[in-house]
Amino acid sequence: MKIATFNINGIKARIGALTDWIDEAAPDVAILQEIKSVDEGFPREVFEDKGYNVETHGQKGFNGVAILSKLPLEDVTCGLPGDDSDEQARWIEATVVGDTAIRICGLYLPNGNPAPGPKYDYKLAWMERLHARAQELLTQEEPALMAGDYNIIPQAEDAARPDAWRDDALFRLESRDAWRRIQNLGFTEAFRVRQTGTGHYSFWDYQAGAWDKNDGIRIDHFLLTPQCADLLNNCWIESDVRGREKPSDHVPVWVDLAA
DNA sequence: ATGACAATCAGAGATTGA
Numbered sequence: 001m002k003i004a005t006f007n008i009n010g011i012k013a014r015i016g017a018l019t020d021w022i023d024e025a026a027p028d029v030a031i032l033q034e035i036k037s038v039d040e041g042f043p044r045e046v047f048e049d050k051g052y053n054v055e056t057h058g059q060k061g062f063n064g065v066a067i068l069s070k071l072p073l074e075d076v077t078c079g080l081p082g083d084d085s086d087e088q089a090r091w092i093e094a095t096v097v098g099d100t101a102i103r104i105c106g107l108y109l110p111n112g113n114p115a116p117g118p119k120y121d122y123k124l125a126w127m128e129r130l131h132a133r134a135q136e137l138l139t140q141e142e143p144a145l146m147a148g149d150y151n152i153i154p155q156a157e158d159a160a161r162p163d164a165w166r167d168d169a170l171f172r173l174e175s176r177d178a179w180r181r182i183q184n185l186g187f188t189e190a191f192r193v194r195q196t197g198t199g200h201y202s203f204w205d206y207q208a209g210a211w212d213k214n215d216g217i218r219i220d221h222f223l224l225t226p227q228c229a230d231l232l233n234n235c236w237i238e239s240d241v242r243g244r245e246k247p248s249d250h251v252p253v254w255v256d257l258a259a
Numbered sequence: 260a261t262g263a264c265a266a267t268c269a270g271a272g273a274t275t276g277a
Binding site: 009010012013034036060061062111112113151165168169170203205206207208209217219249 | 262263264265266267268274275276277
């Protein structure tokens with residue numbers, strides 16, 4: 001089963017590029033972030049016509065997450081637990097029912113800039129809630145994954161110019177510590193199972209020719225429970241998508257699971 | 260330190276992103 005996570009940076013602006021990619025790449029499951037649309041504004045029938053089940057958790061103008069799946073989706077829940085006053089649409093869960101049932105969590109972790117400040121406080125608080133949900137997932141002892149735009153550069157090797165990001169909310173020590181605390185609960189970061197070293201990125205800024213210079217950062221990730229990690233065949237970044245017409249500033253990241 | 264670039268909502272320019 002091939003599963004991709006993709007921050008599309010707006011469904012209205014990306015509908016052409018996204019449908020082209022779906023047609024060609026044919027993911028079994030696509031976990032989308034930044035749909036920037038309310039649920040009613042998401043063109044679900046476009047994807048249903050291609051054979052996908054569609055679940056969205058949107059909001060007006062910003063954020064918004066979705067899951068597209070060729071296989072049935074069950075037990076869909078929206079919103080990260082732990083703060084009923086949080087109105088930002090950044091979390092969606094569903095179980096993909098195939099030969100093996102897999103719990104899929106799609107997330108769009110807050111950016112957190114400027115740091116320090118209230119937006120950074122929100123990011124760290126959100127990561128505490130993520131930590132709690134992650135711990136619950138592990139207690140199920142079943143195949144599950146959390147995938148999406150984490151807005152976290154895990155290590156210096158995950159940025160072309162790490163010094164430029166030192167004080168940024170994506171790379172500050174508190175951010176990386178929070179990421180590591182979640183991973184250390186027992187999750188496998190899929191990409192680093194298959195790739196080492198520098199030069200592997202999932203985001204390139206639109207500005208200053210970042211793509212042409214490969215001046216990127218790796219911030220879109222898969223975290224797998226042990227039962228899911230045992231199914232991992234491969235993980236890769238589809239970087240060439242960044243060079244296409246009217247691209248998102250992110251590219252798809254994939255896992256292939258033996259499921 | 261700022262802006263470069265893009266998307267959204269709104270219908271100009273502020274806000275957000277990373």
